[in-house]
Amino acid sequence: MDDIRHQIPKNKSGRFIQQLRLHIREAGLSYRTEQTYVHWVKRFVHFHRLRHPAEMGKTEVEQFLNRLVTERDCSINTQRIALNALVYLYKRFLGMDTDSLEFKPAQRNRRLPVVYSSEEILAILKHLEGVYRLQVELMYGTGLRSAELLSLRVKDVDFGSNNIYVRSGKGDKDRTTMLPQGLIPELKRQIRRVALLHRQDLFDGYGDVYLPGALNRKYPSAARELGWQYLFPASSIGTDPRSGLRRRHHMHPTTLTKHVRAAVRAAGVNRPARTHAFRHSFAAHLLESGYDLRTIQELLGHADIATTEIYTHVINRGGKGVLSPSDRLRSQS
Structure with a gap:
């Protein structure tokens, strides 16, 4: 005791x-x-x-x-x-030393990622509409994680350079990824929707958005600027759990997940319904198209290229490109 x-x-x-x-x-x-x-x-x-x-x-x-x-x-x-x-x-x-810890490390069990085929993605998209379809197309078209997608601000979409800026992604790193040309019209419409919503929030006495780090102190007026508003805002004003302020945050991750699951089921895709699968599909399909691993690694923001190499096991080359003896026998019959 x-x-x-x-x-x-x-x-x-x-x-x-x-x-x-x-x-x-x-x-x-x-x-x-x-x-x-x-x-x-x-x-x-x-x-x-x-x-x-x-x-x-x-x-x-x-x-x-x-x-x-x-x-x-x-x-x-x-x-x-x-x-x-x-x-x-x-x-x-606590300011105490934690160097030289000795413990049994967990086993790194390799799990192959869930990758949807192009046909499956088209089928899933047919059962999505509005902002949810745009979000899925962005994840598939850019390789964004769902958390990175929902954290996007209006200013992070750069139509001039055709880049999307990912701020403080996994590992607290910034990176850029491509801006899919086919999504530009819908992205511009989404920004106009955000602008109208923000104007209404300002009229209602709200309009401040959360700013990371010390930005709120350094740029006190930035929180009310359109550029800092979330690209995919929540449907209602909520209370910030840290500051207690009433303001509009980004869409909750479970909202997107719920719509993706429903669309995958409706499309008859008999594989796990995961938002992360669209990021995996982005990488695998780029690899199938002939892009090199280093380029894909940079777009995904992987620190180690070994993480990116996992996609070589799931691209459309079943059995590592080896012709099955069964298929060879059939071709001779």
Whole structure:
């Protein structure tokens, strides 16, 4: 049984988590990262029977990370996220050393991505309309992740250079991807819709949008400018969970996911209905068209080309281009 002095009293645990949240916000990390880190810190604390993190260290972190693998059978990505959260907790928040951690790494099980054929994508698009069709066409036409798509601002679509700018993508990196020419008219119509909605929000006493990092302090008027508004705004004004301000955020990811699932079912596509599959399809179809891996890697924003190489296993060359003996026999009969 742990000593009561090493436990977090209920009235103090809330203060500790709130201080951690404030630290994460001051560091300029996203709300999603804040939620993820707080989730894993809470799991870590409960695993060690509510002992205060300041009373623990490397040994307890290693025990927790090992438990995730041995008893929870977690993926390598899950273990890495938990590790990132605990390194932030100790190194940045508590100022304690986290170097030389020793723990059993999760196994990297290779999973082939879900890739829709061109015919399947056309069938899916027939069951989507309006903004949802545009969103799916953008993911397939640019390789954007759904989170990157929904985070786009009006200013990120550059019709002059035919680029779409991805700000603070995975790994907090910026990149550009191509602007599909066939989507330009609909994108311009979408921006006009956003402009009308924004004008109404300003009239109603709203119109401020969330700005990342210190931009709100550096450019106090930017939050009300059209260029900073989300390209795919939410249907209603909501309360910002951090500031408590009432403003319009971007569309919630579950809204897009719901429409994609319905369209995949209606199209009769007997494979998982995932928004990420359109990004996978983008990469695989470019590879089929003869584009080199390095170009595709840059468009996808992969740090390691080995990540991009997975698409060589799913392009339209079943059996790695080898002619089946069965097909050879049939051709001779």
